[in-house]
Amino acid sequence: MIFTENTKMADLIHANYLLLSVINRFGIKLGFGEKSVRQVCDEEGVDTGFFLEIANAFHDKDYFPQKQLQTYSVKQIVDYLKTTHNYYLNEKVPEIEELIDKMILKQEGRSLDLVRDFFGQYRHELAAHIRHEDELVFPYALEVEAFYKRLRERGEVLEVPSIVKKFSMKKFSKEHENIEDKLYDLKNILIKYTPPVDDHALVNHILFDLFSLEKDLNDHSRIEDKIMVPKVVEMEKAIASVI
Amino acid sequence: MSGISFLICENSYIIRKGLLRVLEELGENVEIKEVDGIEGFRRHLDYFEPDFLIVNPQVFGTENFFYTDIPARLRKCAIGLYSCPDLPENPVFPEFIALNDTKSNILEKIKSLITRCKGENYSNTGSSPEITGREKLIVKYVALGLTNKEIADKLFISSHTVVTHRRNITRKLGIKTVSGLTVYAILNNIVNIEEINR
Ligand SMILES: [Fe+2]
Numbered sequence: 001m002i003f004t005e006n007t008k009m010a011d012l013i014h015a016n017y018l019l020l021s022v023i024n025r026f027g028i029k030l031g032f033g034e035k036s037v038r039q040v041c042d043e044e045g046v047d048t049g050f051f052l053e054i055a056n057a058f059h060d061k062d063y064f065p066q067k068q069l070q071t072y073s074v075k076q077i078v079d080y081l082k083t084t085h086n087y088y089l090n091e092k093v094p095e096i097e098e099l100i101d102k103m104i105l106k107q108e109g110r111s112l113d114l115v116r117d118f119f120g121q122y123r124h125e126l127a128a129h130i131r132h133e134d135e136l137v138f139p140y141a142l143e144v145e146a147f148y149k150r151l152r153e154r155g156e157v158l159e160v161p162s163i164v165k166k167f168s169m170k171k172f173s174k175e176h177e178n179i180e181d182k183l184y185d186l187k188n189i190l191i192k193y194t195p196p197v198d199d200h201a202l203v204n205h206i207l208f209d210l211f212s213l214e215k216d217l218n219d220h221s222r223i224e225d226k227i228m229v230p231k232v233v234e235m236e237k238a239i240a241s242v243i
Numbered sequence: 244m245s246g247i248s249f250l251i252c253e254n255s256y257i258i259r260k261g262l263l264r265v266l267e268e269l270g271e272n273v274e275i276k277e278v279d280g281i282e283g284f285r286r287h288l289d290y291f292e293p294d295f296l297i298v299n300p301q302v303f304g305t306e307n308f309f310y311t312d313i314p315a316r317l318r319k320c321a322i323g324l325y326s327c328p329d330l331p332e333n334p335v336f337p338e339f340i341a342l343n344d345t346k347s348n349i350l351e352k353i354k355s356l357i358t359r360c361k362g363e364n365y366s367n368t369g370s371s372p373e374i375t376g377r378e379k380l381i382v383k384y385v386a387l388g389l390t391n392k393e394i395a396d397k398l399f400i401s402s403h404t405v406v407t408h409r410r411n412i413t414r415k416l417g418i419k420t421v422s423g424l425t426v427y428a429i430l431n432n433i434v435n436i437e438e439i440n441r
Protein backbone atom coordinates (compact mmCIF):
# COMPACT_ATOMS: atom_id res chain seq x y z
CA MET A 1 0.00 0.00 0.00
CA ILE A 2 1.33 3.43 -0.92
CA PHE A 3 0.15 6.30 1.25
CA THR A 4 -1.06 9.47 -0.44
CA GLU A 5 -2.07 12.86 0.88
CA ASN A 6 -5.69 11.68 0.91
CA THR A 7 -5.02 8.62 3.03
CA LYS A 8 -6.58 8.94 6.46
CA MET A 9 -3.86 9.52 9.04
CA ALA A 10 -5.42 6.86 11.27
CA ASP A 11 -5.20 4.30 8.45
CA LEU A 12 -1.45 4.80 8.30
CA ILE A 13 -1.13 3.45 11.80
CA HIS A 14 -3.52 0.60 11.13
CA ALA A 15 -1.41 -0.36 8.14
CA ASN A 16 1.79 -0.34 10.19
CA TYR A 17 1.83 0.48 13.87
CA LEU A 18 5.58 1.10 13.80
CA LEU A 19 4.72 4.35 11.99
CA LEU A 20 3.65 5.65 15.40
CA SER A 21 7.23 6.55 16.16
CA VAL A 22 7.63 8.23 12.77
CA ILE A 23 4.56 10.34 13.44
CA ASN A 24 5.96 11.27 16.85
CA ARG A 25 9.23 12.36 15.29
CA PHE A 26 7.34 14.82 13.14
CA GLY A 27 5.74 16.20 16.28
CA ILE A 28 2.30 14.96 15.25
CA LYS A 29 0.08 13.89 18.12
CA LEU A 30 -2.74 11.36 18.12
CA GLY A 31 -6.41 12.28 18.12
CA PHE A 32 -6.66 13.23 14.44
CA GLY A 33 -10.18 11.87 13.94
CA GLU A 34 -11.03 11.28 10.28
CA LYS A 35 -8.51 13.80 8.94
CA SER A 36 -6.37 12.99 5.95
CA VAL A 37 -2.58 13.09 5.89
CA ARG A 38 -2.70 16.45 4.14
CA GLN A 39 -5.08 18.00 6.67
CA VAL A 40 -3.08 16.81 9.67
CA CYS A 41 0.22 17.90 8.14
CA ASP A 42 -1.15 21.35 7.26
CA GLU A 43 -2.42 21.85 10.77
CA GLU A 44 0.83 20.76 12.34
CA GLY A 45 3.00 22.74 9.95
CA VAL A 46 4.60 19.61 8.50
CA ASP A 47 5.61 19.34 4.82
CA THR A 48 3.12 16.79 3.44
CA GLY A 49 5.29 15.62 0.55
CA PHE A 50 8.24 15.00 2.80
CA PHE A 51 6.12 13.28 5.44
CA LEU A 52 4.66 10.93 2.84
CA GLU A 53 8.07 10.14 1.43
CA ILE A 54 9.37 9.15 4.84
CA ALA A 55 6.23 7.22 5.77
CA ASN A 56 6.26 5.31 2.49
CA ALA A 57 9.97 4.54 2.54
CA PHE A 58 9.64 3.44 6.16
CA HIS A 59 6.64 1.25 5.49
CA ASP A 60 7.55 -0.39 2.18
CA LYS A 61 11.06 -1.58 1.68
CA ASP A 62 10.62 -1.58 -2.10
CA TYR A 63 9.35 1.97 -2.24
CA PHE A 64 11.56 4.19 -4.31
CA PRO A 65 11.18 7.96 -4.22
CA GLN A 66 9.58 9.51 -7.27
CA LYS A 67 11.78 12.21 -8.68
CA GLN A 68 8.97 14.66 -9.40
CA LEU A 69 7.88 14.51 -5.79
CA GLN A 70 11.23 15.53 -4.40
CA THR A 71 10.39 19.06 -3.41
CA TYR A 72 11.83 18.81 0.08
CA SER A 73 15.32 19.85 1.06
CA VAL A 74 18.34 17.98 2.33
CA LYS A 75 17.97 20.02 5.50
CA GLN A 76 14.55 18.50 6.13
CA ILE A 77 15.92 15.00 5.67
CA VAL A 78 18.87 15.67 7.94
CA ASP A 79 16.66 17.15 10.65
CA TYR A 80 14.45 14.10 10.56
CA LEU A 81 17.38 11.68 10.67
CA LYS A 82 18.95 13.55 13.57
CA THR A 83 15.72 13.39 15.57
CA THR A 84 15.71 9.66 14.95
CA HIS A 85 19.33 9.30 16.09
CA ASN A 86 18.49 11.14 19.24
CA TYR A 87 15.56 8.85 19.88
CA TYR A 88 17.76 5.76 19.58
CA LEU A 89 20.61 6.97 21.74
CA ASN A 90 18.75 8.90 24.39
CA GLU A 91 15.49 7.01 24.65
CA LYS A 92 15.26 3.54 23.20
CA VAL A 93 18.71 2.18 24.00
CA PRO A 94 18.77 3.39 27.65
CA GLU A 95 15.29 1.92 28.02
CA ILE A 96 16.48 -1.51 26.91
CA GLU A 97 19.58 -1.20 29.06
CA GLU A 98 17.38 -0.52 32.07
CA LEU A 99 15.30 -3.61 31.34
CA ILE A 100 18.42 -5.76 31.10
CA ASP A 101 19.64 -4.39 34.42
CA LYS A 102 16.28 -5.20 35.93
CA MET A 103 16.57 -8.75 34.66
CA ILE A 104 20.01 -9.06 36.23
CA LEU A 105 18.72 -7.82 39.58
CA LYS A 106 16.08 -10.51 39.54
CA GLN A 107 18.32 -13.31 38.45
CA GLU A 108 21.96 -13.66 39.26
CA GLY A 109 24.35 -15.48 37.02
CA ARG A 110 27.23 -14.61 34.85
CA SER A 111 25.42 -15.40 31.60
CA LEU A 112 23.21 -12.36 32.02
CA ASP A 113 26.26 -10.23 32.72
CA LEU A 114 27.53 -11.34 29.33
CA VAL A 115 24.28 -10.20 27.80
CA ARG A 116 24.64 -6.80 29.44
CA ASP A 117 28.26 -6.40 28.32
CA PHE A 118 27.27 -7.38 24.83
CA PHE A 119 24.53 -4.80 24.71
CA GLY A 120 26.96 -2.25 26.17
CA GLN A 121 29.35 -2.92 23.28
CA TYR A 122 26.45 -2.50 20.92
CA ARG A 123 25.57 0.87 22.39
CA HIS A 124 29.13 2.07 21.76
CA GLU A 125 29.01 0.85 18.20
CA LEU A 126 25.70 2.53 17.54
CA ALA A 127 26.93 5.75 19.14
CA ALA A 128 30.02 5.75 16.91
CA HIS A 129 27.93 5.14 13.80
CA ILE A 130 25.60 7.97 14.72
CA ARG A 131 28.44 10.33 15.63
CA HIS A 132 30.02 9.74 12.22
CA GLU A 133 26.78 10.67 10.51
CA ASP A 134 25.94 13.63 12.72
CA GLU A 135 29.42 15.10 12.65
CA LEU A 136 30.63 14.33 9.15
CA VAL A 137 28.02 12.99 6.75
CA PHE A 138 25.17 15.37 7.57
CA PRO A 139 27.27 18.54 7.65
CA TYR A 140 28.68 17.46 4.31
CA ALA A 141 25.22 16.91 2.84
CA LEU A 142 24.07 20.31 4.08
CA GLU A 143 27.17 21.99 2.70
CA VAL A 144 26.59 20.40 -0.72
CA GLU A 145 23.03 21.66 -0.73
CA ALA A 146 24.06 25.17 0.31
CA PHE A 147 26.75 25.31 -2.35
CA TYR A 148 24.41 23.92 -5.00
CA LYS A 149 21.87 26.63 -4.21
CA ARG A 150 24.47 29.39 -4.37
CA LEU A 151 25.68 28.09 -7.71
CA ARG A 152 22.18 28.14 -9.11
CA GLU A 153 21.34 31.56 -7.80
CA ARG A 154 24.51 33.28 -8.92
CA GLY A 155 25.16 31.19 -12.00
CA GLU A 156 28.87 31.80 -11.73
CA VAL A 157 31.81 29.66 -10.76
CA LEU A 158 32.55 29.84 -7.06
CA GLU A 159 35.25 28.55 -4.78
CA VAL A 160 34.25 25.03 -3.70
CA PRO A 161 34.14 24.64 0.10
CA SER A 162 36.83 22.25 1.28
CA ILE A 163 34.43 19.81 2.93
CA VAL A 164 32.67 19.35 -0.42
CA LYS A 165 35.97 18.34 -2.00
CA LYS A 166 36.96 15.96 0.75
CA PHE A 167 33.96 13.67 0.96
CA SER A 168 31.33 12.14 -1.32
CA MET A 169 28.03 10.34 -0.97
CA LYS A 170 29.45 7.45 -2.89
CA LYS A 171 32.05 7.03 -0.19
CA PHE A 172 29.37 7.19 2.48
CA SER A 173 27.17 4.71 0.65
CA LYS A 174 30.01 2.27 0.21
CA GLU A 175 31.04 2.40 3.83
CA HIS A 176 27.55 2.66 5.28
CA GLU A 177 27.40 -0.38 7.52
CA ASN A 178 24.31 -1.95 8.81
CA ILE A 179 24.17 -1.55 12.53
CA GLU A 180 21.64 -4.25 13.25
CA ASP A 181 23.91 -7.29 13.25
CA LYS A 182 24.61 -7.26 16.96
CA LEU A 183 20.91 -6.82 17.76
CA TYR A 184 20.14 -9.79 15.58
CA ASP A 185 22.72 -11.79 17.52
CA LEU A 186 21.42 -10.64 20.86
CA LYS A 187 17.92 -11.80 20.01
CA ASN A 188 19.17 -15.28 19.23
CA ILE A 189 21.36 -15.37 22.30
CA LEU A 190 18.33 -14.57 24.47
CA ILE A 191 15.98 -16.87 22.60
CA LYS A 192 18.25 -19.84 22.16
CA TYR A 193 21.32 -19.78 24.36
CA THR A 194 20.73 -17.99 27.65
CA PRO A 195 19.64 -20.16 30.59
CA PRO A 196 15.91 -19.62 31.17
CA VAL A 197 14.91 -16.51 33.10
CA ASP A 198 11.95 -16.83 35.47
CA ASP A 199 10.32 -13.51 34.67
CA HIS A 200 8.85 -14.30 31.24
CA ALA A 201 7.14 -10.97 30.86
CA LEU A 202 10.40 -9.11 31.34
CA VAL A 203 12.34 -11.19 28.83
CA ASN A 204 9.49 -10.89 26.34
CA HIS A 205 9.49 -7.15 26.82
CA ILE A 206 13.23 -7.01 26.08
CA LEU A 207 12.81 -9.20 23.02
CA PHE A 208 9.93 -7.11 21.65
CA ASP A 209 12.05 -4.01 22.12
CA LEU A 210 15.00 -5.61 20.34
CA PHE A 211 12.85 -6.75 17.43
CA SER A 212 11.30 -3.35 16.99
CA LEU A 213 14.59 -1.46 17.39
CA GLU A 214 16.16 -3.71 14.78
CA LYS A 215 13.30 -3.05 12.38
CA ASP A 216 13.34 0.66 13.11
CA LEU A 217 17.09 0.91 12.47
CA ASN A 218 16.68 -0.99 9.24
CA ASP A 219 14.01 1.40 8.05
CA HIS A 220 16.12 4.34 9.19
CA SER A 221 19.11 3.18 7.16
CA ARG A 222 16.86 2.77 4.17
CA ILE A 223 15.81 6.40 4.44
CA GLU A 224 19.49 7.38 4.51
CA ASP A 225 20.28 5.21 1.51
CA LYS A 226 17.21 5.78 -0.61
CA ILE A 227 16.18 9.33 0.19
CA MET A 228 19.23 11.23 1.38
CA VAL A 229 21.92 9.64 -0.80
CA PRO A 230 20.25 9.99 -4.24
CA LYS A 231 19.26 13.55 -3.51
CA VAL A 232 22.78 14.61 -2.59
CA VAL A 233 24.29 12.57 -5.45
CA GLU A 234 22.15 14.57 -7.91
CA MET A 235 23.55 17.79 -6.49
CA GLU A 236 27.10 16.49 -6.53
CA LYS A 237 26.69 15.70 -10.20
CA ALA A 238 25.26 19.11 -10.98
CA ILE A 239 28.15 20.75 -9.13
CA ALA A 240 30.74 18.59 -10.86
CA SER A 241 29.36 19.52 -14.26
CA VAL A 242 29.79 23.25 -13.59
CA ILE A 243 33.18 23.40 -11.91
CA MET B 244 29.78 -10.88 7.32
CA SER B 245 30.08 -11.63 3.64
CA GLY B 246 26.75 -11.31 1.88
CA ILE B 247 25.84 -11.20 -1.78
CA SER B 248 24.18 -8.29 -3.50
CA PHE B 249 22.15 -8.10 -6.69
CA LEU B 250 20.86 -5.31 -8.83
CA ILE B 251 17.85 -6.16 -10.99
CA CYS B 252 17.09 -4.02 -14.02
CA GLU B 253 13.75 -4.93 -15.57
CA ASN B 254 10.83 -2.73 -16.58
CA SER B 255 8.02 -5.12 -15.79
CA TYR B 256 6.86 -4.81 -12.20
CA ILE B 257 5.49 -8.33 -12.16
CA ILE B 258 8.67 -9.89 -13.45
CA ARG B 259 10.81 -7.91 -11.01
CA LYS B 260 8.75 -8.99 -8.03
CA GLY B 261 8.70 -12.57 -9.23
CA LEU B 262 12.46 -12.61 -9.57
CA LEU B 263 12.83 -11.04 -6.15
CA ARG B 264 10.76 -13.84 -4.71
CA VAL B 265 13.03 -16.44 -6.31
CA LEU B 266 16.22 -14.71 -5.17
CA GLU B 267 14.99 -14.68 -1.57
CA GLU B 268 15.48 -18.43 -1.64
CA LEU B 269 19.23 -17.82 -1.67
CA GLY B 270 19.08 -17.06 2.05
CA GLU B 271 19.21 -14.23 4.50
CA ASN B 272 22.45 -12.58 3.56
CA VAL B 273 21.32 -11.52 0.15
CA GLU B 274 20.78 -7.87 -0.61
CA ILE B 275 18.67 -7.09 -3.64
CA LYS B 276 17.96 -3.74 -5.22
CA GLU B 277 15.72 -3.26 -8.20
CA VAL B 278 15.31 -0.60 -10.85
CA ASP B 279 12.83 -0.28 -13.69
CA GLY B 280 14.86 1.55 -16.30
CA ILE B 281 18.14 2.98 -17.53
CA GLU B 282 17.94 6.12 -15.44
CA GLY B 283 17.52 4.20 -12.21
CA PHE B 284 20.18 1.75 -13.30
CA ARG B 285 22.79 4.44 -13.81
CA ARG B 286 21.78 6.29 -10.68
CA HIS B 287 22.15 3.14 -8.61
CA LEU B 288 25.54 2.21 -9.98
CA ASP B 289 26.76 5.62 -8.86
CA TYR B 290 26.62 4.59 -5.26
CA PHE B 291 25.72 0.92 -5.00
CA GLU B 292 28.23 -1.71 -6.03
CA PRO B 293 26.37 -4.96 -6.49
CA ASP B 294 28.14 -8.29 -6.83
CA PHE B 295 25.77 -9.40 -9.58
CA LEU B 296 23.49 -7.86 -12.15
CA ILE B 297 20.34 -9.28 -13.62
CA VAL B 298 19.47 -7.22 -16.65
CA ASN B 299 16.80 -7.28 -19.31
CA PRO B 300 18.66 -6.12 -22.46
CA GLN B 301 15.44 -4.71 -23.92
CA VAL B 302 15.45 -2.02 -21.28
CA PHE B 303 18.50 -0.53 -22.97
CA GLY B 304 17.30 -0.81 -26.51
CA THR B 305 20.78 -0.60 -28.02
CA GLU B 306 23.08 -3.38 -29.08
CA ASN B 307 26.23 -2.37 -27.33
CA PHE B 308 24.77 -1.34 -23.97
CA PHE B 309 26.68 -4.26 -22.48
CA TYR B 310 29.92 -2.41 -23.03
CA THR B 311 28.74 1.14 -22.58
CA ASP B 312 26.47 0.75 -19.56
CA ILE B 313 27.80 -2.17 -17.58
CA PRO B 314 31.04 -1.50 -15.72
CA ALA B 315 33.85 -3.85 -16.77
CA ARG B 316 34.04 -5.42 -13.33
CA LEU B 317 30.42 -6.50 -13.55
CA ARG B 318 30.39 -7.96 -17.05
CA LYS B 319 31.56 -11.33 -15.76
CA CYS B 320 28.82 -11.28 -13.13
CA ALA B 321 25.85 -10.24 -15.24
CA ILE B 322 22.84 -12.34 -16.07
CA GLY B 323 20.69 -11.61 -19.10
CA LEU B 324 16.95 -11.75 -18.58
CA TYR B 325 15.06 -12.79 -21.72
CA SER B 326 11.37 -12.88 -22.31
CA CYS B 327 11.60 -15.48 -25.05
CA PRO B 328 13.15 -18.92 -24.76
CA ASP B 329 15.43 -18.39 -27.78
CA LEU B 330 18.63 -16.88 -26.60
CA PRO B 331 20.60 -14.49 -28.79
CA GLU B 332 23.11 -15.85 -31.27
CA ASN B 333 26.18 -14.16 -29.90
CA PRO B 334 25.58 -14.06 -26.20
CA VAL B 335 27.48 -11.40 -24.32
CA PHE B 336 26.19 -12.40 -20.93
CA PRO B 337 27.95 -15.21 -19.09
CA GLU B 338 24.55 -16.52 -17.95
CA PHE B 339 20.89 -16.24 -18.99
CA ILE B 340 17.48 -16.57 -17.50
CA ALA B 341 14.42 -17.02 -19.70
CA LEU B 342 10.90 -16.20 -18.63
CA ASN B 343 9.75 -19.78 -18.84
CA ASP B 344 12.58 -21.17 -16.71
CA THR B 345 11.48 -23.05 -13.62
CA LYS B 346 12.32 -21.80 -10.16
CA SER B 347 14.92 -24.48 -9.51
CA ASN B 348 16.35 -23.86 -12.94
CA ILE B 349 16.84 -20.17 -12.22
CA LEU B 350 18.36 -20.84 -8.81
CA GLU B 351 20.74 -23.37 -10.28
CA LYS B 352 21.96 -20.92 -12.90
CA ILE B 353 22.44 -18.17 -10.36
CA LYS B 354 24.22 -20.40 -7.89
CA SER B 355 26.54 -21.70 -10.55
CA LEU B 356 27.40 -18.15 -11.60
CA ILE B 357 28.06 -17.23 -7.97
CA THR B 358 30.32 -20.25 -7.67
CA ARG B 359 32.17 -19.27 -10.83
CA CYS B 360 32.60 -15.65 -9.82
CA LYS B 361 33.29 -16.04 -6.13
CA GLY B 362 35.30 -19.22 -6.43
CA GLU B 363 33.50 -20.89 -3.56
CA ASN B 364 30.70 -23.34 -3.51
CA TYR B 365 27.49 -21.52 -2.85
CA SER B 366 24.78 -23.73 -1.55
CA ASN B 367 22.75 -23.40 1.56
CA THR B 368 21.04 -26.71 1.59
CA GLY B 369 21.96 -30.17 2.65
CA SER B 370 23.88 -29.55 5.86
CA SER B 371 22.69 -30.51 9.32
CA PRO B 372 21.11 -27.88 11.55
CA GLU B 373 23.44 -28.70 14.44
CA ILE B 374 26.94 -27.30 14.34
CA THR B 375 29.60 -29.91 13.73
CA GLY B 376 32.70 -30.58 15.80
CA ARG B 377 34.79 -28.82 13.18
CA GLU B 378 32.54 -25.79 13.30
CA LYS B 379 32.67 -25.75 17.08
CA LEU B 380 36.44 -25.64 16.92
CA ILE B 381 36.23 -22.71 14.55
CA VAL B 382 33.82 -20.91 16.89
CA LYS B 383 36.39 -21.42 19.63
CA TYR B 384 39.18 -19.88 17.59
CA VAL B 385 36.98 -16.98 16.55
CA ALA B 386 36.11 -16.36 20.20
CA LEU B 387 39.80 -16.41 21.06
CA GLY B 388 40.31 -13.64 18.54
CA LEU B 389 42.02 -15.50 15.71
CA THR B 390 41.66 -14.20 12.16
CA ASN B 391 40.39 -16.39 9.34
CA LYS B 392 43.94 -16.70 8.05
CA GLU B 393 45.25 -17.86 11.42
CA ILE B 394 42.44 -20.37 11.74
CA ALA B 395 43.19 -21.68 8.26
CA ASP B 396 46.86 -22.16 9.16
CA LYS B 397 46.03 -23.94 12.39
CA LEU B 398 43.64 -26.38 10.75
CA PHE B 399 45.60 -26.80 7.50
CA ILE B 400 42.68 -25.66 5.38
CA SER B 401 42.28 -22.73 3.00
CA SER B 402 40.93 -19.36 4.06
CA HIS B 403 38.05 -19.91 1.64
CA THR B 404 37.06 -23.04 3.53
CA VAL B 405 37.14 -21.10 6.79
CA VAL B 406 34.84 -18.49 5.24
CA THR B 407 32.43 -21.22 4.14
CA HIS B 408 32.48 -22.76 7.62
CA ARG B 409 31.79 -19.38 9.16
CA ARG B 410 28.89 -18.77 6.84
CA ASN B 411 27.41 -22.12 7.83
CA ILE B 412 27.94 -21.39 11.52
CA THR B 413 26.16 -18.06 11.20
CA ARG B 414 23.27 -19.65 9.40
CA LYS B 415 22.87 -22.41 11.96
CA LEU B 416 23.25 -20.33 15.11
CA GLY B 417 21.70 -17.11 13.90
CA ILE B 418 24.75 -15.21 15.14
CA LYS B 419 26.67 -12.94 12.79
CA THR B 420 29.26 -11.01 14.77
CA VAL B 421 32.50 -12.03 16.42
CA SER B 422 31.40 -10.77 19.81
CA GLY B 423 28.09 -12.61 19.43
CA LEU B 424 29.97 -15.83 18.70
CA THR B 425 32.15 -15.16 21.73
CA VAL B 426 29.11 -14.92 24.01
CA TYR B 427 27.77 -18.10 22.45
CA ALA B 428 31.07 -19.88 23.00
CA ILE B 429 31.18 -18.88 26.68
CA LEU B 430 27.56 -19.80 27.33
CA ASN B 431 28.13 -23.22 25.80
CA ASN B 432 31.45 -23.82 27.55
CA ILE B 433 33.34 -23.93 24.30
CA VAL B 434 35.80 -21.47 25.83
CA ASN B 435 36.00 -19.94 29.28
CA ILE B 436 36.36 -16.30 30.11
CA GLU B 437 39.86 -16.71 31.51
CA GLU B 438 41.08 -18.03 28.17
CA ILE B 439 39.62 -15.05 26.38
CA ASN B 440 41.01 -12.46 28.74
CA ARG B 441 44.46 -13.86 28.44
FE1 LIG C 1 21.68 7.09 10.83
Ligand SMILES: [Fe+2]
Pocket residue numbers: 129133176221224
Ligand atom coordinates in the same frame (compact mmCIF):
# COMPACT_ATOMS: atom_id res chain seq x y z
FE1 LIG D 1 23.34 5.04 9.18
